[in-house]
Amino acid sequence: MASYTLTVNGKTEKVDVADGNMPLLWVLRDKLNLKGTNFGCGVSACGACTVHIDGQVARACITPVSSIGAAQITTIEAIGQTPIGQAVQKAWLDVDVMQCGYCQAGQIMAATALIKTTPKPTDKEIDIAMQGNACRCGTYVRIRQAIKTAAGVATADTREV
Numbered sequence: 001m002a003s004y005t006l007t008v009n010g011k012t013e014k015v016d017v018a019d020g021n022m023p024l025l026w027v028l029r030d031k032l033n034l035k036g037t038n039f040g041c042g043v044s045a046c047g048a049c050t051v052h053i054d055g056q057v058a059r060a061c062i063t064p065v066s067s068i069g070a071a072q073i074t075t076i077e078a079i080g081q082t083p084i085g086q087a088v089q090k091a092w093l094d095v096d097v098m099q100c101g102y103c104q105a106g107q108i109m110a111a112t113a114l115i116k117t118t119p120k121p122t123d124k125e126i127d128i129a130m131q132g133n134a135c136r137c138g139t140y141v142r143i144r145q146a147i148k149t150a151a152g153v154a155t156a157d158t159r160e161v
Contacts, residue, residue, distance in 0.1 A: 004065055008032060009078035020066030024058075025049045027065045028075060036076035036105045040134070047133030050106035051075050057113045059132075076105035079112055084150070088112050091150035099137035107133050111147045120153050 002020050006013050008028070015031045028034045028051070037060055040048030044059040051060045052074040079085035088111050091097075098104050107130070114121055114129040121129070126144050135143065147153075 025060035
C-alpha cells in the first residue's frame with residue numbers, strides 16, 4: 001500500500017492505493033469520488049479523462065498517481081471556478097453543444113486550457129488543441145463555435161451542414 005498527498009481542485013487529499021502505477025483517473029473516481037472525469041478508452045486516445053495538471057492538459061487514464069508529486073490537479077468539478085472555465089461552460093450551454101454528453105467534461109477541460117494559452121484561437125489552433133478529444137455524436141462544429149463564443153471570437157456562420 002502506498003500513500004500519496006494530492007492537491008485536487010485546491011484541496012489537499014491523502015489517498016492510499018495498492019500500486020503507485022494506478023492511473024489518476026481511478027484515484028479521482030474511486031478514491032476521491034470525483035465522477036466528472038470519465039473513462040473512455042484507457043489509452044489516451046479519446047480525451048474523456050482530460051484533467052489539468054499544473055494548468056496543462058493531461059490524460060488521467062495514463063497518468064500514474066505516483067507521477068503527480070506536488071502538482072495541482074484541476075478536474076471538471078472545479079473548472080467553473082475560473083473565469084475562463086465559466087465562459088466555456090456558459091458557451092457550451094448557449095451553443096447547445098451536448099448531445100449524449102459523455103465526452104463533454106474532457107472537451108471543456110481541453111477548451112479551457114486552449115483559451116488560457118491562446119485567448120483568441122483560430123480554427124486551426126482549435127482543431128490542433130482539440131484533436132485528442134473524440135465526440136461520437138459528432139458535435140465538432142458546435143464545439144468549435146462554443147470555443148469561439150467563450151473566447152469572444154466572431155464567426156460568420158454557426159450552422160452545421
